Amino acid sequence: MEAKLSSDVRKILIVAVTMMVLLFPTGEAVKYGMCQPQCLEIQPDCNAWCKRIGYPKGGECVEPHNIDCCCWEVPPSERLNGTAESLLPLHM
Known part of the structure; x- marks a missing residue:
């Protein structure tokens, strides 16, 4: 259970970081x-x-x-x- 939760949190963080990297340089997140x-x-x-x-x-x-x-x-x-x-x- 602990490993699955850790894996899910890791996936969420990867998606969040990817969105920030893609949106901030273009100014679309502002x-x-x-x-x-x-x-x-x-x-x-x-x-x-x-x-x-x-x-x-x-x-x-x-x-x-x-x-x-x-x-x-x-x-x-x-x-x-x-x-x-x-x-x-x-x-x-």
Whole structure:
């Protein structure tokens, strides 16, 4: 039983580490503080809407099909050049 549990934990850790390695270099694991699934209703003001609800960096409608309006924790420009600052999401 102990060996099986150890084997299961090892497999979970391998999967978790693999996901981190694959996601962090591309910037896909970063991103958004929150997403609202009605981007089509919020457009063209997704950016303004995010700023209005407490995300000073704004936001954008994201793929697939621009369905979600997602507010940035770390905007793409800061994520790419390494100047990201930590933002706390607005607690409603």
